[in-house]
Amino acid sequence: MNPRRILTIFGTRPEAIKLFPLLHALEGDSRFASVACVSAQHRGMLDQVLTIAGIVPAHDLDLMRPDQTLDALTAALLTGLGGVMDAERPDWVVVQGDTATAMAGALAAYYRKIPVAHVEAGLRSGNIHHPWPEEVNRKIIGTIAALHCAPTETSAAALRRENVDPATVHVTGNTVIDALHWIVARSEADRALVGGLAELEARFAGKRIIGLTSHRRENFGEGMRAIADAVRRIAARPDVAVIFPVHLNPNVRAVMQAELAGLDNVALIEPLDYPHFARLIAISTLMLTDSGGVQEEAPALGKPVLVMRETTERPEGVEAGTARLVGTDADRIVAETFRLLDDPAEYGAMARAHNPFGDGRAAARIVDLLAAP
Numbered sequence: 001m002n003p004r005r006i007l008t009i010f011g012t013r014p015e016a017i018k019l020f021p022l023l024h025a026l027e028g029d030s031r032f033a034s035v036a037c038v039s040a041q042h043r044g045m046l047d048q049v050l051t052i053a054g055i056v057p058a059h060d061l062d063l064m065r066p067d068q069t070l071d072a073l074t075a076a077l078l079t080g081l082g083g084v085m086d087a088e089r090p091d092w093v094v095v096q097g098d099t100a101t102a103m104a105g106a107l108a109a110y111y112r113k114i115p116v117a118h119v120e121a122g123l124r125s126g127n128i129h130h131p132w133p134e135e136v137n138r139k140i141i142g143t144i145a146a147l148h149c150a151p152t153e154t155s156a157a158a159l160r161r162e163n164v165d166p167a168t169v170h171v172t173g174n175t176v177i178d179a180l181h182w183i184v185a186r187s188e189a190d191r192a193l194v195g196g197l198a199e200l201e202a203r204f205a206g207k208r209i210i211g212l213t214s215h216r217r218e219n220f221g222e223g224m225r226a227i228a229d230a231v232r233r234i235a236a237r238p239d240v241a242v243i244f245p246v247h248l249n250p251n252v253r254a255v256m257q258a259e260l261a262g263l264d265n266v267a268l269i270e271p272l273d274y275p276h277f278a279r280l281i282a283i284s285t286l287m288l289t290d291s292g293g294v295q296e297e298a299p300a301l302g303k304p305v306l307v308m309r310e311t312t313e314r315p316e317g318v319e320a321g322t323a324r325l326v327g328t329d330a331d332r333i334v335a336e337t338f339r340l341l342d343d344p345a346e347y348g349a350m351a352r353a354h355n356p357f358g359d360g361r362a363a364a365r366i367v368d369l370l371a372a373p
């Protein structure tokens, strides 16, 4: 039998992280002919992941433009990804999550009647403006997909509530746990992979480290300034240091550089590659973030996570007590952070390794679903 042709499409850092375990699994499986296509909606941050995971895409659309708009990006994605599909004529198109690349990839496949498999299906915040535009992107993909790989029973149930055919919905776990296991094992085998934080670790010795990331579009402007204000107030404590790998989006960098550069207890650094970011979580007392992926990784590594968003599509961490929604009000962010720093009982209750997102075998399950008759 001819191997099944799988075209896996992605464009940003988190998609690459969550898809490399699947690409590794497809690569070693004779049931498939696997082709990777990157839109390169991200460039440097995507390439960091491709390098560490050893992924060489067959197609690279190199679409990233500085400060790109959603409509220009989406238009370029649709035509570019459609062209790749016409050339490859795959049996399945695989997309992950809720980015513009994933949404446009699903739509271009639908226009060609190619079935779409959606990895990390069924996440819903219930609010189309938080996160924006991701909530609508994933609903569009959910309407199109023929195979929904839901990370948890909660996400599977969300799809069934939207009348998605239950026979197409499978709980696979989230491939982020596969990726995290792989990266932690690699870093343990080769400590040089995580040596790049040594200088900061020495500079902040004796302080409690807070790892911080922020990039959501709905937080641009006022939200970003409030987050910066909170960071300044938190880092005014002599016992605390904030390590903040700053996303390359200029809307994030401009504010954070202007508000936080030069503070003693704040390190604004370039985006870390995945081994170093996992190391940052490991050396942090807690994580402050508006990221999706970090909400999954921090609980898996036993670190409390304060989520600087109004809603989350990942309620599992909040329900388990390892994550808390704190919004983007500076007073609230500061108060919740100080509560965790100053109340050992509160901290202890949140700091337990809890991993509702998977067992590290999600990619193997997805591969079997793609192989099914």
Ligand code: UD1
Pocket: 012, 013, 014, 041, 042, 043, 044, 045, 046, 064, 065, 066, 067, 068, 070, 073, 098, 099, 100, 101, 133, 134, 215, 217, 248, 249, 250
């Ligand atoms: C995108 C996704 C978001 C995801 C995030 C992960 C959409 C609409 N948004 O948001 O869902 O959570 O990625 O990080 O798909 N840039 C660089 N180099 C890079 C990456 C970005 O310079 O490697 C800059 C560019 O100026 C680019 C801008 O960041 O125009 C925004 O990138 P874009 O992918 O449009 O949006 P993100 O905010 O990164």
Ligand code: UDP
Pocket: 013, 014, 017, 213, 215, 245, 246, 270, 271, 272, 273, 274, 277, 278, 290, 291, 292, 293, 294, 297
């Ligand atoms: N990450 C990374 N380096 C960094 C910041 C984050 O490798 O400097 C990883 C992180 O471990 C997680 C993913 O990037 O797996 C999250 O990406 P991001 O926050 O950009 O997007 P989101 O998950 O919100 O879509």
